[in-house]
Amino acid sequence: xxxxxxxxxxxxxxxxxxxxxxxxxxxxxxxxxxxxxxxxxxxxxxxxxxxxxxxxxxxxxxxxxxxxxxxxxxxxxxxxxxxxxxxxxxxxxxxxxxxxxxxxxxxxxxxxxxxxxxxx
Amino acid sequence: xxxxxxxxxxxxxxxxxxxxxxxxxxxxxxxxxxxxxxxxxxxxxxxxxxxxxxxxxxxxxxxxxxxxxxxxxxxxxxxxxxxxxxxxxxxxxxxxxxxxxxxxxxxxxxxxx
Numbered sequence: 001x002x003x004x005x006x007x008x009x010x011x012x013x014x015x016x017x018x019x020x021x022x023x024x025x026x027x028x029x030x031x032x033x034x035x036x037x038x039x040x041x042x043x044x045x046x047x048x049x050x051x052x053x054x055x056x057x058x059x060x061x062x063x064x065x066x067x068x069x070x071x072x073x074x075x076x077x078x079x080x081x082x083x084x085x086x087x088x089x090x091x092x093x094x095x096x097x098x099x100x101x102x103x104x105x106x107x108x109x110x111x112x113x114x115x116x117x118x119x120x
Numbered sequence: 121x122x123x124x125x126x127x128x129x130x131x132x133x134x135x136x137x138x139x140x141x142x143x144x145x146x147x148x149x150x151x152x153x154x155x156x157x158x159x160x161x162x163x164x165x166x167x168x169x170x171x172x173x174x175x176x177x178x179x180x181x182x183x184x185x186x187x188x189x190x191x192x193x194x195x196x197x198x199x200x201x202x203x204x205x206x207x208x209x210x211x212x213x214x215x216x217x218x219x220x221x222x223x224x225x226x227x228x229x230x231x232x233x
Contacts, residue, residue, distance in 0.1 A: 035220065041225055041226070042124075042208050042210070042223030042224050042225050043163070043208075043223050046220075047220075048220055058220055090163070092163075098219065099212075099219065104168055111162040111163040111164075112162055113161065113162045114162055
């Protein structure tokens with residue numbers, strides 16, 4: 001079975017531009033989360049979506065937005081790119097949303113290989 | 121706000137030796153994860169720890185959780201080169217709501233022959 005797939009794998013943009021990153025979850029998974037991983041740091045939570053609804057948001061500016069489609073795939077959009085947006089963007093999918101008290105087996109997050117974004 | 125701290129951040133060790141990576145978190149957490157990341161690759165889930173005193177083992181890796189001390193450890197026994205990677209711990213805030221994981225900065229582990 002295919003794992004979490006992300007596209008593109010690499011992307012180079014200039015400051016001020018807009019970017020769209022895409023994620024296809026594991027078949028049957030209805031929850032998708034996005035994380036930003038700056039070089040040398042741990043991933044930082046951006047969004048979580050479940051059944052096309054936003055279910056959680058991290059501490060990121062409004063330049064970051066996302067959506068989830070009826071087939072559970074997701075897009076992450078970043079407007080007005082800054083140099084500091086250069087990072088590896090990871091998508092993770094799970095059967096159900098990650099939340100405290102939730103059933104562990106259903107919300108283990110499986111990560112994709114990521115999209116490496118470079119902003120020049 | 122939940123914060124997660126790992127130490128050490130960098131560890132170079134010889135094959136055959138034992139060592140422990142420490143993960144402290146700042147407030148109550150619903151569960152604690154350990155992930156492995158190889159260079160240029162994504163994150164691979166290793167362990168999920170739920171309750172105080174939980175211990176899980178897989179091969180040469182053993183993870184434990186002390187919720188009272190807000191501490192998790194990842195112990196490496198008789199290290200081999202294949203275990204060279206960056207290891208992250210991550211906690212889920214227990215305050216409610218559908219949220220994301222809070223990760224530590226990672227421990228970059230190099231195991232030399």
